[in-house]
Amino acid sequence: MAKAPVLTPRASDFPRWYQDVVAKAELADNGPVRGTQVIRPYGYAIWERMQAEVDRRIKAAGCDNVSFPLFIPQSYFQREAEHVEGFSPELAVVTHAGGKDLEEPVVVRPTSETVFGEYMAKWVQSYRDLPLLLNQWANVVRWELRPRLFLRSTEFLWQEGHTVHASEADAAAYALRILTDVYRDFMVEVLALPVHVGAKTARERFAGATRTLTCEAMMGDGKALQMGTSHELGQNFARAFDIGFLDDAGAQQLAWTTSWGVSTRMVGGLIMGHGDDAGLRLPPRLAPTQVVVLVVRDEDGAGERAALVAEALRTAGVRVHLDARTDTGFGRRVTDWELKGVPVRLELGPRDLAQEQVTLVRRDTGEKTLVALAGVTAAVVDALELAQTALLDGATEARDARTADVGSAEEAREAAATGFARLPWHLLGEEGEAALATSAVTVRCLQGPDGGVPDADLPAEEIVALVGRAY
Amino acid sequence: MAKAPVLTPRASDFPRWYQDVVAKAELADNGPVRGTQVIRPYGYAIWERMQAEVDRRIKAAGCDNVSFPLFIPQSYFQREAEHVEGFSPELAVVTHAGGKDLEEPVVVRPTSETVFGEYMAKWVQSYRDLPLLLNQWANVVRWELRPRLFLRSTEFLWQEGHTVHASEADAAAYALRILTDVYRDFMVEVLALPVHVGAKTARERFAGATRTLTCEAMMGDGKALQMGTSHELGQNFARAFDIGFLDDAGAQQLAWTTSWGVSTRMVGGLIMGHGDDAGLRLPPRLAPTQVVVLVVRDEDGAGERAALVAEALRTAGVRVHLDARTDTGFGRRVTDWELKGVPVRLELGPRDLAQEQVTLVRRDTGEKTLVALAGVTAAVVDALELAQTALLDGATEARDARTADVGSAEEAREAAATGFARLPWHLLGEEGEAALATSAVTVRCLQGPDGGVPDADLPAEEIVALVGRAY
Numbered sequence: 001m002a003k004a005p006v007l008t009p010r011a012s013d014f015p016r017w018y019q020d021v022v023a024k025a026e027l028a029d030n031g032p033v034r035g036t037q038v039i040r041p042y043g044y045a046i047w048e049r050m051q052a053e054v055d056r057r058i059k060a061a062g063c064d065n066v067s068f069p070l071f072i073p074q075s076y077f078q079r080e081a082e083h084v085e086g087f088s089p090e091l092a093v094v095t096h097a098g099g100k101d102l103e104e105p106v107v108v109r110p111t112s113e114t115v116f117g118e119y120m121a122k123w124v125q126s127y128r129d130l131p132l133l134l135n136q137w138a139n140v141v142r143w144e145l146r147p148r149l150f151l152r153s154t155e156f157l158w159q160e161g162h163t164v165h166a167s168e169a170d171a172a173a174y175a176l177r178i179l180t181d182v183y184r185d186f187m188v189e190v191l192a193l194p195v196h197v198g199a200k201t202a203r204e205r206f207a208g209a210t211r212t213l214t215c216e217a218m219m220g221d222g223k224a225l226q227m228g229t230s231h232e233l234g235q236n237f238a239r240a241f242d243i244g245f246l247d248d249a250g251a252q253q254l255a256w257t258t259s260w261g262v263s264t265r266m267v268g269g270l271i272m273g274h275g276d277d278a279g280l281r282l283p284p285r286l287a288p289t290q291v292v293v294l295v296v297r298d299e300d301g302a303g304e305r306a307a308l309v310a311e312a313l314r315t316a317g318v319r320v321h322l323d324a325r326t327d328t329g330f331g332r333r334v335t336d337w338e339l340k341g342v343p344v345r346l347e348l349g350p351r352d353l354a355q356e357q358v359t360l361v362r363r364d365t366g367e368k369t370l371v372a373l374a375g376v377t378a379a380v381v382d383a384l385e386l387a388q389t390a391l392l393d394g395a396t397e398a399r400d401a402r403t404a405d406v407g408s409a410e411e412a413r414e415a416a417a418t419g420f421a422r423l424p425w426h427l428l429g430e431e432g433e434a435a436l437a438t439s440a441v442t443v444r445c446l447q448g449p450d451g452g453v454p455d456a457d458l459p460a461e462e463i464v465a466l467v468g469r470a471y
Numbered sequence: 472m473a474k475a476p477v478l479t480p481r482a483s484d485f486p487r488w489y490q491d492v493v494a495k496a497e498l499a500d501n502g503p504v505r506g507t508q509v510i511r512p513y514g515y516a517i518w519e520r521m522q523a524e525v526d527r528r529i530k531a532a533g534c535d536n537v538s539f540p541l542f543i544p545q546s547y548f549q550r551e552a553e554h555v556e557g558f559s560p561e562l563a564v565v566t567h568a569g570g571k572d573l574e575e576p577v578v579v580r581p582t583s584e585t586v587f588g589e590y591m592a593k594w595v596q597s598y599r600d601l602p603l604l605l606n607q608w609a610n611v612v613r614w615e616l617r618p619r620l621f622l623r624s625t626e627f628l629w630q631e632g633h634t635v636h637a638s639e640a641d642a643a644a645y646a647l648r649i650l651t652d653v654y655r656d657f658m659v660e661v662l663a664l665p666v667h668v669g670a671k672t673a674r675e676r677f678a679g680a681t682r683t684l685t686c687e688a689m690m691g692d693g694k695a696l697q698m699g700t701s702h703e704l705g706q707n708f709a710r711a712f713d714i715g716f717l718d719d720a721g722a723q724q725l726a727w728t729t730s731w732g733v734s735t736r737m738v739g740g741l742i743m744g745h746g747d748d749a750g751l752r753l754p755p756r757l758a759p760t761q762v763v764v765l766v767v768r769d770e771d772g773a774g775e776r777a778a779l780v781a782e783a784l785r786t787a788g789v790r791v792h793l794d795a796r797t798d799t800g801f802g803r804r805v806t807d808w809e810l811k812g813v814p815v816r817l818e819l820g821p822r823d824l825a826q827e828q829v830t831l832v833r834r835d836t837g838e839k840t841l842v843a844l845a846g847v848t849a850a851v852v853d854a855l856e857l858a859q860t861a862l863l864d865g866a867t868e869a870r871d872a873r874t875a876d877v878g879s880a881e882e883a884r885e886a887a888a889t890g891f892a893r894l895p896w897h898l899l900g901e902e903g904e905a906a907l908a909t910s911a912v913t914v915r916c917l918q919g920p921d922g923g924v925p926d927a928d929l930p931a932e933e934i935v936a937l938v939g940r941a942y
Contacts, residue, residue, distance in 0.1 A: 029590065031540035032547070033577050038590055041535035041605070048536065064512035065519065069502035070541075070579075070610055070626050071563075076503070089570050092542075094579065097563040098614030106504050108541075108565065108579070119500065119509055134512070139541055139610065143569030155541050 006335055009277050014221040019149075021271055025280055025339045028149045035147035035154030039264070042340060043150075045288035046267055047157065051137065053190050053286070054159060054262060057182040061174075063133040063161060068115050070139070071106040076114035079240040083113065086207020090142040092154075108141040113208060113233065113259050116162040117241030124164055124255060126246045131174065132164040150268035151225075151471050158263035164243055164255045171256035172211075172232050176453060178260045179213045179230040187227055191266070192283035192391040193217045193273045194399060195227055196466055197453050198445025203433055206259075210234035213453055216444040216466065218399040219272035222419040224444045224468040227269050230260035268471070274391055280341025281364050283391050284384040290319045291380055292342045294333060296349025298326045306348045309358065309376055316377050318384070338363060343387045344380055364390050409436060412467045416441040425463040436467065444468050477806055480748050485692040490620075492742055496751055496810045499620045506618035506625030510735070513811060514621075516759035517738055518628065522608065524661050524757070525630060525733060528653040534604040534632060539586050541610070542577040547585035550711040554584065557678020561613040563625075579612040584679065584704070584730050587633035588712030595635055595726060597717045602645065603635040621739035622696075622942050629734035635714055635726045642727035643682075643703050647924060649731045650684045650701040658698055662737070663754035663863040664688045664744045665870055666698055667937055668924050669916025674904055677730075681705035684924055687915040687937065689870040690743035693890040695915045695939040698740050701731035739942070745862055751812025752835050754862050755855040761790045762851055763813045765804060767820025769797045777819045780829065780847055787848050789855070809834060814858045815851055835861050880907060883938045887912040896934040907938065915939050 006024060008016040022028055027043030030036070039047065055065075071094065077084045092108040095101060109115070116134065124132055137159045144154050161178060165171040179197055187195045200212040209231035216224050235254050237243070243255045274281040284290050293310045295303045303324055310322040321342075323333055337345055347359040353373075360371045360379055364387045371379040402419025406412050409432040415421035416436075425446055428436075433443050444466045448454040454463050478491040493499055498514035501507070510518065526536075542565065548555045563579040566572060580586070587605065595603055608630045615625050632649060636642040650668055658666045671683040680702035687695050706725050708714070714726045745752040755761050764781045766774045774795055781793040792813075794804055808816055818830040824844075831842045831850055835858045842850040873890025877883050880903040886892035887907075896917055899907075904914050915937045919925040925934050 029593075031542070032544050032586060032589060033540060033542040036540035036542055037538075038540065039538040041537055044536050044538055047538075065515050066512055067508075067510040067515055067518075067628060069504060069507035069509065070612065071502070071504040071507055073503050092565050092568040094563050095566045096576075098616070099560050105567075115503060118503060122500075141541065145569070157538060 005277065006339065007277060007279065010220060010275075017275075017277070018268075018272060021275055021279055021339070022149050025341070027267070027271075030149065031155075033154070035144045037149050037153045037155070039157075042288070043267060046270070046282070046286070047264055049286050049288055050266055051159075054182065054186050055137070057186055058135050058159065058161065061133070061177060061182055063135040063163075066134050066136050067138070068109075068112050068119075068136055070109055072109050072112070072115045074105050074107050076118065077107060079114065080208050080236055082236070083208035087111070087142075090144070092141045092143055109138075110140055110142045111259075111261075112136070112138075112140075112160055113162065113237050113257075114241070116259075117237045117243060117257070120162065120164050120257075121241045121243040124243055124245050127166050127248050130164060130166045130245060130255070131170060133161075133174075134163065135159055135161040148268075150264055150271070153264070156264050158261050160261040161259060163258045164238075165257070166245065166247070166253070166255065168234070168256050171258050172456070175211075175213060175230045175232045175258040175260065178258075179215065179228075179453070183215050183228040183230070183260075183262060187215055187217065188392065190283065190285045191270055191273070192285075192388060192395060193227070193269065194392060194396040196445060196447065196451065198447040198466060199453055200229075200445060201430070201433060201443045203430065203437075204442065206231045208233060208236050210236065211456075214445050217269055217273055218395075218402065218420060218468075219269070219471065220275060221272070222402050222468075224420065224470040225265070225269045225272065226444070226470065227266055228260070228262035231258060233257045233259060273395060275341070278335075279339035281391065282341040282343055284343040284388045287341070287343050288319065289321045289340075289342050290384055291344045291346060292321045292323050292337050293346045293348065294330070294337070295322075295324045295326055296330055296347055296352070298324065300350040300353060302348055302350050302353050305353055305373070309346065309348065309373070312377050313380060316381065318377075318380060344383050346376065346380070362387055364394070412436065413439055413441055416468050419468065420444070421467040422464055423467065424461065425465040426461050428465050428467075440469055441467060442470055444470060476748065477810065478748060478750065481691060481746075488746075488748075489739075489743060492746055492750055492810070493620050496812070498738070498742075501620065502626075504625070506615045508620050508624045508626070510628075513759070514738060517741070517753070517757070518735055520757050520759055521737055522630075525653065525657050526608070528657055529606050529630065529632065529649075532604070532648060532653055533602075534606040534634075537605050537607050538609070539583050539590075539607055541580055543580050543583070543586045545576050545578050547589065548578060550585065551679050551707055553707070554679035558582070558613075561615070563612045563614055580609075581611055581613045582730075582732075583607070583609070583611075583631055584633065584708050584728075585712070587730075588708045588714060588728070591633065591635050591728075592712050592714040595714055595716050598637050598719050601635060601637045601716060601726070602641060604632070604645075605634065606630055606632040619739075621735055621742070624735075627735050629732050631732040632730060634729045635709075636728070637716065637718070637724070637726065639705070639727050642729050643927070646682075646684060646701045646703045646729040646731065649729075650686065650699075650924070654686050654699040654701070654731075654733060658686055658688065659863065661754065661756045662741055662744070663756075663859060663866060664698070664740065665863060665867040667916060667918065667922065669918040669937060670924055671700075671916060672901070672904060672914045674901065674908075675914065677702045679704060679707050681707065682927075685916050688740055688744055689866075689873065689891060689939075690740070690942070691746060692743070693873050693939075695891065695941040696736070696740045696743065697915070697941065698737055699731070699733035702729060704728045704730060744866060746812070749806075750810035752862065753812040753814055755814040755859045758812070758814050759790060760792045760811075760813050761855055762815045762817060763792045763794050763808050764817045764819065765801070765808070766793075766795045766797055767801055767818055767823070769795065771821040771824060773819055773821050773824050776824055776844070777817075780817065780819065780844070783848050784851060787852065789848075789851060815854050817847065817851070833858055835865070883907065884910055884912050887939050890939065891915070892938040893935055894938065895932065896936040897932050899936050899938075911940055912938060913941055915941060
């Protein structure tokens with residue numbers, strides 16, 4: 001008798017499958033206030049690993065971490081016209097505090113360009129103070145009408161970088177560096193998600209930016225997820241907040257700024273980018289637990305030997321968990337570890353032990369191998385490396401198979417029903433883009449002829465539009 | 472001609488000295504909304520080191536990190552009578568969001584017992600689910616009338632642990648374990664601050680707790696700073712949020728909970744606990760930069776050699792910074808590193824290099840030694856260990872010299888003018904405590920006859936009250 005599936009199959013209802021994974025892998029719950037979320041231990045462990053890997057890359061790019069206030073005076077938002085227009089509908093406002101009404105209501109930050117701008121203006125005096133490279137890990141609030149856990153929540157966790165530069169070229173180079181050396185590198189090398197990088201169209205740009213760069217991944221249902229963005233803000237915020245400096249000739253200059261961020265939304269991308277009908281499939285470099293050692297039955301010393309195997313793996317630098325809950329059924333425990341997407345599972349019982357071997361199961365392929373206990377650490381390390389590569393290769397193949405080169409807006413609309421379409425931007429244009437939007441199909445990014453962020457001076461006819469439906 | 476001091480001397484105006492250090496060591500600025508703060512790179516680097524050390528100890532105590540929402544329904548606060556009474560005057564309330572007025576206003580969390588309670592009740596079903604040990608790193612908001620950077624800010628960063636247990640004894644043991652194995656261990660071993668541990672009086676208890684344990688440090692002006700607290704909440708929140716479980720006999724039981732936290736306030740404690748008239752003095756185990764290598768003048772290869780010294784230290788696991796800004800005056804750079812409290816300074820110029828030696832200066836004592844370049848790494852490692860011990864010993868001696876054993880409330884009031892007083896609790900009592908409070912003198916904690924947290928069943932006449940003025 002076939003057992004009932006733990007999750008709704010992806011093919012029958014992808015959004016429902018997503019909800020099931022989030023609930024049953026115990027990643028997050030809905031918070032008590034609409035659109036907020038409670039991130040549970042396993043979901044938070046995934047986020048902590050993301051933070052550690054992204055933070056290391058941000059610091060390597062020369063940024064210092066800081067902490068700015070949650071509350072921003074409402075007046076700050078008025079100073080940059082596009083910014084206030086873009087964010088006003090989503091703001092949460094504190095009007096009452098300390099037992100009385102506030103004279104000026106304060107906004108709960110939806111993003112912090114304005115308040116960073118105010119202080120960066122004080123800290124920057126001379127060209128010697130530039131570039132000023134700051135980042136913060138923080139929570140932000142954007143009132144969402146259609147919240148979904150991790151993907152679109154009223155409050156979310158993120159990092160936001162804010163930098164000041166002496167020239168437009170320096171600002172542009174830094175925004176690109178963050179996009180490629182921090183975000184893309186992390187997403188490809190750690191998350192094993194093959195992201196497209198490119199520039200947003202004017203329609204999709206961040207409110208207040210002159211250019212928005214983006215990383216776009218394809219999810220298991222063929223839709224796009226914007227995984228991270230990096231903005232050239234031109235002199236818009238420098239002008240609004242008076243961020244100026246004396247150049248080396250002693251002349252007063254207006255500075256150039258950037259901002260960029262990735263958020264807990266990446267957890268949603270990880271679920272939908274790699275998950276299958278049995279649950280999560282975590283890439284080994286990210287996984288909080290890389291290997292689980294399961295004691296099948298604790299007889300004839302199997303439990304003790306499993307503990308030794310786990311200890312040897314830990315010593316070798318592997319993130320390992322020993323599951324000795326033999327009072328819970330073996331099948332149920334296997335289902336649970338599959339749900340949680342732990343990359344490698346070692347199953348050890350008295351029968352395996354009698355043969356001095358252990359069963360190694362890869363989560364990404366389901367492949368089972370018998371491995372001699374004497375060589376188990378090396379076998380695990382190999383399997384982890386293979387799984388990391390296989391997940392990236394698999395996601396790349398699946399994405400490319402669902403990407404069509406097309407020659408018209410109508411063909412792009414059709415292709416976007418199941419995946420991405422690529423077409424010359426000049427064949428679509430802003431009118432074509434607006435028409436597609438009525439079917440919820442959007443230009444995810446503009447790219448150069450060979451993919452990637454297009455040079456700012458690339459002739460219009462060489463620019464390619466990547467089109468899809470998006471989360 | 473003596474140069475003007477960079478900081479207000481501590482003896483002339485301690486609060487002003489504190490403000491000067493925070494500003495001139497570039498630790499933090501006031502935020503735009505009253506009472507909020509902007510933590511600058513150096514201040515945040517100190518906090519990140521605190522987080523890493525505390526987080527490691529919290530995880531070693533078995534806790535998992537999670538993230539709960541910033542916004543809590545107002546109704547949650549009503550459910551625990553003392554809790555709502557204690558926190559109501561300090562709440563910030565969001566009444567307007569997403570372009571319209573909210574049906575039920577939401578509170579910006581001042582602490583999260585209520586919302587953790589609501590979810591822990593769902594997650595705990597059976598005695599097998601216990602203990603449930605959770606922690607979060609988060610920002611909280613308490614509207615402050617007299618804000619001071621780090622010490623008392625409207626928004627601050629902290630960790631808050633929330634745990635559920637099957638018995639009162641288990642909850643009490645865990646609250647004590649966090650206080651001693653996590654908080655005291657971190658404060659003594661890393662911050663080099665000799666903290667008193669003890670229990671708060673009923674008057675000073677957390678709103679909703681049955682018992683509050685505390686770590687109390689003495690600052691450079693003889694006043695006390697509460698550095699961290701751990702609360703036994705009895706069954707107050709379990710009752711209010713219906714946190715129950717089936718015991719191993721199948722009977723429904725009400726659970727027992729604890730909560731505990733330390734915050735960015737510890738940065739204030741670090742400043743005032745060790746700082747001197749030249750600025751911060753950071754204990755080496757905490758310091759984001761343990762050693763600065765200063766190039767005095769970049770001649771005859773001094774710059775290159777300094778870089779090699781820094782690299783060798785880095786390889787040895789020392790957190791080192793190379794200061795090669797020879798276009799800035801040497802004296803000014805020394806003053807700056809002293810302000811920032813970097814534990815060890817190495818000064819290397821062409822004259823030193825000619826002698827194959829370097830000047831090693833300890834920030835804690837000001838002591839200068841000439842060290843052979845061949846043995847500089849070992850000398851630095853030694854100096855860091857000595858400085859760590861010397862700071863703890865110095866703070867302990869200073870505290871004990873300012874602590875008096877007294878026999879009456881009046882004597883306690885006098886002693887508290889310059890430090891701590893110890894007296895038998897039964898000689899003071901709740902009436903005496905209330906009388907002292909009119910002079911801003913408070914019972915910092917109750918201790919056993921030999922110091923430390925008193926056993927819950929210790930006879931009243933053996934309990935000692937530690938009395939002082941507090942931040």
